Amino acid sequence: MTKKRNYNLIFGIILSSFVVILLTVGVFWTPYNPDTMNASQRLKAPSAEHILGTDNFGRDIFSRVLKGGVSTLWISVSTVLVGLIFGVIVGAFTGYYGGILDEVVMRLNDVLNSFPSILLSLVLVSLLGPGKKNVVIALGLLFIPSFARITRSEFSRIKSLDYVKSAKLIGVPSLRIMFVHILPNTINTLLSTIAIGFNNAVLAEASLSFLGIGVQPPDPSLGRMLAESQTYLFSAPWYTLSAGGMIVLLILGFGLLSDGLGDIE
Amino acid sequence: MYIIRKTVSLFLTLFLFSFAAFMAFQIIPGDSVVAMLGTEATPEQIAQMRSELGYDKPLLTRYWNWITGFAKGDLGISQGYKLPVADILRDKIPITAALSILAFLMVVIISFPLGILYAKLLGSPLNPLLVALNQIVMSIPPFFIGIIFTSVFGIGLRLFTPGNFVSYKDDPAGFWLYLVFPALAIALPRSAQTIKLLRSSILTETTKDYVRSGTSRGNTKNRLLYVHVLRNALIPVITFLAMTFSNIVAGSLIIEQIFVIPGIGRLLLLSISNRDYPMVLTIVMIIALVVILMNYLADILCQIVDPRTRIR
Numbered sequence: 001m002t003k004k005r006n007y008n009l010i011f012g013i014i015l016s017s018f019v020v021i022l023l024t025v026g027v028f029w030t031p032y033n034p035d036t037m038n039a040s041q042r043l044k045a046p047s048a049e050h051i052l053g054t055d056n057f058g059r060d061i062f063s064r065v066l067k068g069g070v071s072t073l074w075i076s077v078s079t080v081l082v083g084l085i086f087g088v089i090v091g092a093f094t095g096y097y098g099g100i101l102d103e104v105v106m107r108l109n110d111v112l113n114s115f116p117s118i119l120l121s122l123v124l125v126s127l128l129g130p131g132k133k134n135v136v137i138a139l140g141l142l143f144i145p146s147f148a149r150i151t152r153s154e155f156s157r158i159k160s161l162d163y164v165k166s167a168k169l170i171g172v173p174s175l176r177i178m179f180v181h182i183l184p185n186t187i188n189t190l191l192s193t194i195a196i197g198f199n200n201a202v203l204a205e206a207s208l209s210f211l212g213i214g215v216q217p218p219d220p221s222l223g224r225m226l227a228e229s230q231t232y233l234f235s236a237p238w239y240t241l242s243a244g245g246m247i248v249l250l251i252l253g254f255g256l257l258s259d260g261l262g263d264i265e
Numbered sequence: 266m267y268i269i270r271k272t273v274s275l276f277l278t279l280f281l282f283s284f285a286a287f288m289a290f291q292i293i294p295g296d297s298v299v300a301m302l303g304t305e306a307t308p309e310q311i312a313q314m315r316s317e318l319g320y321d322k323p324l325l326t327r328y329w330n331w332i333t334g335f336a337k338g339d340l341g342i343s344q345g346y347k348l349p350v351a352d353i354l355r356d357k358i359p360i361t362a363a364l365s366i367l368a369f370l371m372v373v374i375i376s377f378p379l380g381i382l383y384a385k386l387l388g389s390p391l392n393p394l395l396v397a398l399n400q401i402v403m404s405i406p407p408f409f410i411g412i413i414f415t416s417v418f419g420i421g422l423r424l425f426t427p428g429n430f431v432s433y434k435d436d437p438a439g440f441w442l443y444l445v446f447p448a449l450a451i452a453l454p455r456s457a458q459t460i461k462l463l464r465s466s467i468l469t470e471t472t473k474d475y476v477r478s479g480t481s482r483g484n485t486k487n488r489l490l491y492v493h494v495l496r497n498a499l500i501p502v503i504t505f506l507a508m509t510f511s512n513i514v515a516g517s518l519i520i521e522q523i524f525v526i527p528g529i530g531r532l533l534l535l536s537i538s539n540r541d542y543p544m545v546l547t548i549v550m551i552i553a554l555v556v557i558l559m560n561y562l563a564d565i566l567c568q569i570v571d572p573r574t575r576i577r
Contacts, residue, residue, distance in 0.1 A: 007393075107274075107277070107278070107281065108281065110278070111278050111281060111282050111557070115511065115553070115556055116511050116512050116514070116515030116516075116556070118515045118516070118518070118519070119514075119515040119518065119549070119552060122518070122533070122534075122537065123289075123537075123545065123549055126537035126545065127289065127290075203406055206406060206408075207406065207408065207519055210408050210519070211519060211522060211534060213534075213537065213538075226408070226409065226412065229412075230412050230415075230523075233412065233413075233415075233416040233420075234416060234420060234421075237416075240412060240413070244405075244406075244409040244412070244413075247406060247409065248401070248404050248405050248406075248409070251404040251405075251406070252400065252401060252404035255400065255403065255404055256400065
């Protein structure tokens with residue numbers, strides 16, 4: 001094989017860190033207060049003063065995109081964490097022990113995995129009620145299967161390796177083998193799944209909020225901004241493009257990162 | 266043997282899902298009977314309504330009644346519309362089905378030739394540009410494309426009137442025309458994903474030994490590609506397309522909202538906000554049926570294209 005540069009990884013890292021740094025700044029500082037309305041500055045085009053223009057209430061769009069992006073990213077991080085923690089536990093036990101439980105859990109996983117996550121999250125959120133916390137719970141639950149599946153396949157592969165066998169022979173407790181000896185060896189594969197998880201979480205959160213059943217006001221959200229901007233697309237296209245552009249940047253960055261991480265082996 | 270095993274697994278999956286979905290809607294907080302009758306209802310009225318709807322029977326009996334009713338096409342009564350769910354759905358399903366099928370056809374029509382072309386262009390200076398472009402299109406959410414389409418093609422170029430949905434009965438041509446842009450909005454990111462998969466699948470296949478032997482026997486590149494490589498390269502794509510179809514159905518739920526198409530998606534969102542749970546449960550079950558059936562068909566199709574999967 002010829003040695004090829006991993007462009008996906010390079011661009012993925014550059015783009016995601018750019019967005020994440022930008023949003024981290026947005027946590028502490030935005031050029032304007034994102035909620036301050038200014039009637040004399042309604043729907044102004046991008047300028048030196050407001051680099052992404054202003055919205056229908058005269059609020060600075062760049063500040064709002066930052067705040068919305070922070071909220072979206074925060075929800076995605078929480079969601080991925082919920083999915084990751086429970087997914088790894090389920091996958092570790094089913095992969096390590098196998099047996100009937102493994103069969104049942106994996107069948108269920110197959111069903112959930114083949115199901116469009118947007119639809120299921122819609123139903124779950126409708127059962128739980130809208131709001132930030134419930135979006136995280138619903139999406140987190142839905143992300144468990146994908147992490148469980150990857151962890152399981154890694155565990156069932158690694159458990160038959162010699163070092164695990166010898167650890168068993170000298171009497172290392174099963175839990176210790178699973179989480180101290182096997183888990184660190186699955187990190188590579190898990191990283192790529194985490195990146196794609198972020199990708200899906202951003203998309204799912206934006207879709208739910210776009211439909212009005214995700215994050216509720218006053219919490220900012222990119223999806224809801226996009227829905228609100230629809231009305232002003234003609235008088236203020238920069239409004240829609242900024243909100244949508246931020247979503248695209250997030251998804252693009254994490255997508256490339258996931259591809260790049262997957263190519264490493 | 267393979268088909269029998271897959272069919273058994275199909276019914277098992279359907280059972281598991283329907284049971285889980287039914288149970289999920291039973292444990293929700295808030296009594297739907299009270300929601301139907303209003304808070305003024307007397308306990309006797311509530312009790313009567315409950316027994317009319319069969320809510321006083323044990324859970325398993327109710328599940329059995331619901332699922333056998335579902336199989337017969339008796340979908341229960343919508344609490345919001347006070348009409349049989351089946352009657353309401355009769356007009357909505359064809360619209361969402363038409364939108365989904367149109368979008369799916371677009372994905373296939375766009376991605377197959379482009380995927381093959383992209384694979385052929387490996388090593389050309391255009392290659393990195395196309396890969397980057399593809400990656401970007403892949404990352405644009407369908408609802409964002411939808412918004413841009415409504416304004417550019419709808420309000421700007423007046424190719425269709427957003428919000429002015431044309432019913433099939435009134436004007437079949439206008440109906441399909443109205444669906445073109447929503448379908449395209451769903452299809453574009455999906456096509457980009459399919460192109461990427463097909464391209465990498467073809468490129469992986471071409472490094473295999475049989476292609477080298479084929480070349481050494483004097484086969485032309487095109488003959489190798491279309492006769493041998495493509496057949497193998499399509500196997501992962503078929504599985505992916507089955508998943509794509511279910512994603513398209515889910516995507517159409519959101520797109521219907523933007524283009525104001527009176528299909529299942531709008532009905533689902535309305536039912537969710539009205540807490541009309543029999544309706545929500547039915548719609549979810551119908552979509553589940555489509556998703557699970559598509560995956561089943563993909564498995565069977567893969568096995569026909571590639572008999573090796575029988576062993577796995």
